[in-house]
Amino acid sequence: MYRNQWISFGRNRHYMGTDGAAYTGVKTVGTNLHLFDVRNNQRGLLRTDNAWVTYYGKQYFPNAQGNLYRNQFISFGPTVKYYLQADATKATGIFKAIDNKYYYANEEKGINNGKIVDLGDINNTNPINVKKAVTWVFFTNNGYSPASIAGIMGNIAAESSWKEDITELGGNQEGIGLIQWSYTRKTEFLNYAKSVGKPWTDFKTQLDYLLLEMEGSESWRFKPRTRDRYPAPYNYFGLPNGITDFKKLNDFVLATEIFCVNYESPATLDSLPKRIEYAHQDFSYFIPLIFLDPGHGGQDSGAYYAGIKESTINLSIAKMVKQDLLNLGYRVVMSREDDKDVSLLDRSKMANEIDAKTKIFVSIHNNAAPSSSSVNGIETYYYQYYPEYPPEINQEKHNDPVRLEESRKLAEYIQNEMVVNTGAKNRGVFRNTFAVLRESKMPAILLEGGFMTNPTELSKLITPSYQRKLANGIVTGIQKYFGRI
Ligand SMILES: [Zn+2]
Incomplete structure (x- = not known):
C-alpha cells in the first residue's frame, strides 16, 4: 500500500x-x-x-x-x-x-x-477608518458623487458612530444599525438580512440594504417634502428629481442636510451642525488632494529672461490648474498663492502635513538652457535617489517603490498631455533628486513647461492662451492618473 x-x-x-x-x-x-x-x-x-x-x-x-x-x-x-x-x-x-x-x-x-x-494608507488599527473607506468605495462604485457620499457618512457618524451592531432606544422603538433603522423600515431591513442569509449586524449587508432602500422603497424621501415640525427652510425641503439629484450633488453641506432632514428625519434638527461637521471631515479626507507648487517666488525669481520672471509664469499656470481641479471636485492646496518666498523644505513640509487619504505633489516650473537658445520643449521629472543627497525629512518614504512607481505614472500622464495640448517638443520624463521630489512623502513630479532661453518658446509662455494649454495638459494628466478619464 x-x-x-x-x-x-x-x-x-x-x-x-x-x-x-x-x-x-x-x-x-x-x-x-x-x-x-x-x-x-x-x-x-x-x-x-x-x-x-x-x-x-x-x-x-x-x-x-x-x-x-x-x-x-x-x-x-x-x-x-x-x-x-x-x-x-x-x-x-x-x-x-x-x-x-x-x-x-x-x-x-x-x-x-x-x-x-x-484602501490606502488608512490607519489600519482603527476599524472606523476601514469602514469609512469601504463606504466611500461602495458608493463611488454605485455612481455617487464625493459630496453625496460625505453627506451619507456624516449622518452615519451621528446616528451610530459607525457601530453597525448598535441598538438604541429612540422614542418607543429600537433603532438598529448604521443609520438606525426603526419602525417598519427596521422590520424590512431585518427581513432583507434574513433573505440574503446574513446577520443584520453585517456591515456590508447594511450598505447593500441602504443603497437598495435609497434607490427603491424610500427614494421618494429625497423629493421635496413638507415637514411642519422643522424650522424654515427645512419645513419644505428636498430635491426636484429626488435621489437622481442627490447622487450628483457637489455640495456636501446640502447633501448632509437632505440626508438628515429627508431621509433620517430625526425628531429635531439639533444634531444637524454635528452631522455637517462629520461630513466635512470625511469629504476633506477622502477626496484626492492635489498639492500645487508654483516654483520659486519672492526674492527667488527662478529663470529670468527678457525681463520676465519664471516665478510669475509658474504661478499663473498653477492658478489656472487650481481652478480647473476645484471645478472637477478635487481638493487643492498651493505652496504659494502670490509672489513670496517659500523654502524648498517648507513646500514639502506643507504637503506632508495635510491629512488626506490620497495626495499628489505637482511642482510647476519653466526651464532655461543659458548656453543654447535653440533648446526647447517640455520635460517632467520624478525622484532619483543619489546617496550624496540624503533626505532631510523623508527618510521613510523617499525611495519607497510604490511612491516611485506612482510618481512615474503621474509624470508620464502629465508629460504626454502637456505635449498633446501644446504641440511642443516632447523631451521626455527624467529622474533627479530635486528637493521637493525627495522630501515629499507622496507621489511627486516636477514639470518644466518650456524654455525661457528660447525666444520663440518664451513668446508663447508669456501668453495666457499658451499657459492655458499647459494647464489643460496638467489637469488632463491628473484626471488620467486618477482614472477619471
Ligand atoms: Zn524653476
Missing part, C-alpha cells in the same frame, strides 16, 4: 495519506496547499487547472503544478487583481493582506468581480 507519497497515472497525480487513501479536498503536503478533486470518477485527482476552481462555494486558483496560490495578489491585465488568503481562498469584501494593509475586493452588482481596491 502507498502511504504518505505522491503517485502518478500518466499526467494524473494523487497523494496517498497515512491511511493509504487518496487525499480529497484542500490538503497540505509539505509546505504547499493543494486541491484534490472529490468527484467520484476523479476522486483524489490533483487539480492543476491554472484557472479558478470553485470548491464548496470558495474560489481557489491552482497553478499548473497543482499548488494553490496563497498569501499573494495575482493579476490579470493592468487593472483587475485578486488576493488569495492564507487558506488559499479568494478574498472578498474587506480583508487584510500579507503587507498588513487593508483592501477591499469589490463585488458590487457583479461589476469588476473580485477587483481589488487599495
Whole structure:
C-alpha cells in the first residue's frame, strides 16, 4: 500500500495519506496547499487547472503544478487583481493582506468581480477608518458623487458612530444599525438580512440594504417634502428629481442636510451642525488632494529672461490648474498663492502635513538652457535617489517603490498631455533628486513647461492662451492618473 507519497497515472497525480487513501479536498503536503478533486470518477485527482476552481462555494486558483496560490495578489491585465488568503481562498469584501494593509475586493452588482481596491494608507488599527473607506468605495462604485457620499457618512457618524451592531432606544422603538433603522423600515431591513442569509449586524449587508432602500422603497424621501415640525427652510425641503439629484450633488453641506432632514428625519434638527461637521471631515479626507507648487517666488525669481520672471509664469499656470481641479471636485492646496518666498523644505513640509487619504505633489516650473537658445520643449521629472543627497525629512518614504512607481505614472500622464495640448517638443520624463521630489512623502513630479532661453518658446509662455494649454495638459494628466478619464 502507498502511504504518505505522491503517485502518478500518466499526467494524473494523487497523494496517498497515512491511511493509504487518496487525499480529497484542500490538503497540505509539505509546505504547499493543494486541491484534490472529490468527484467520484476523479476522486483524489490533483487539480492543476491554472484557472479558478470553485470548491464548496470558495474560489481557489491552482497553478499548473497543482499548488494553490496563497498569501499573494495575482493579476490579470493592468487593472483587475485578486488576493488569495492564507487558506488559499479568494478574498472578498474587506480583508487584510500579507503587507498588513487593508483592501477591499469589490463585488458590487457583479461589476469588476473580485477587483481589488487599495484602501490606502488608512490607519489600519482603527476599524472606523476601514469602514469609512469601504463606504466611500461602495458608493463611488454605485455612481455617487464625493459630496453625496460625505453627506451619507456624516449622518452615519451621528446616528451610530459607525457601530453597525448598535441598538438604541429612540422614542418607543429600537433603532438598529448604521443609520438606525426603526419602525417598519427596521422590520424590512431585518427581513432583507434574513433573505440574503446574513446577520443584520453585517456591515456590508447594511450598505447593500441602504443603497437598495435609497434607490427603491424610500427614494421618494429625497423629493421635496413638507415637514411642519422643522424650522424654515427645512419645513419644505428636498430635491426636484429626488435621489437622481442627490447622487450628483457637489455640495456636501446640502447633501448632509437632505440626508438628515429627508431621509433620517430625526425628531429635531439639533444634531444637524454635528452631522455637517462629520461630513466635512470625511469629504476633506477622502477626496484626492492635489498639492500645487508654483516654483520659486519672492526674492527667488527662478529663470529670468527678457525681463520676465519664471516665478510669475509658474504661478499663473498653477492658478489656472487650481481652478480647473476645484471645478472637477478635487481638493487643492498651493505652496504659494502670490509672489513670496517659500523654502524648498517648507513646500514639502506643507504637503506632508495635510491629512488626506490620497495626495499628489505637482511642482510647476519653466526651464532655461543659458548656453543654447535653440533648446526647447517640455520635460517632467520624478525622484532619483543619489546617496550624496540624503533626505532631510523623508527618510521613510523617499525611495519607497510604490511612491516611485506612482510618481512615474503621474509624470508620464502629465508629460504626454502637456505635449498633446501644446504641440511642443516632447523631451521626455527624467529622474533627479530635486528637493521637493525627495522630501515629499507622496507621489511627486516636477514639470518644466518650456524654455525661457528660447525666444520663440518664451513668446508663447508669456501668453495666457499658451499657459492655458499647459494647464489643460496638467489637469488632463491628473484626471488620467486618477482614472477619471
Ligand atoms: Zn524653476
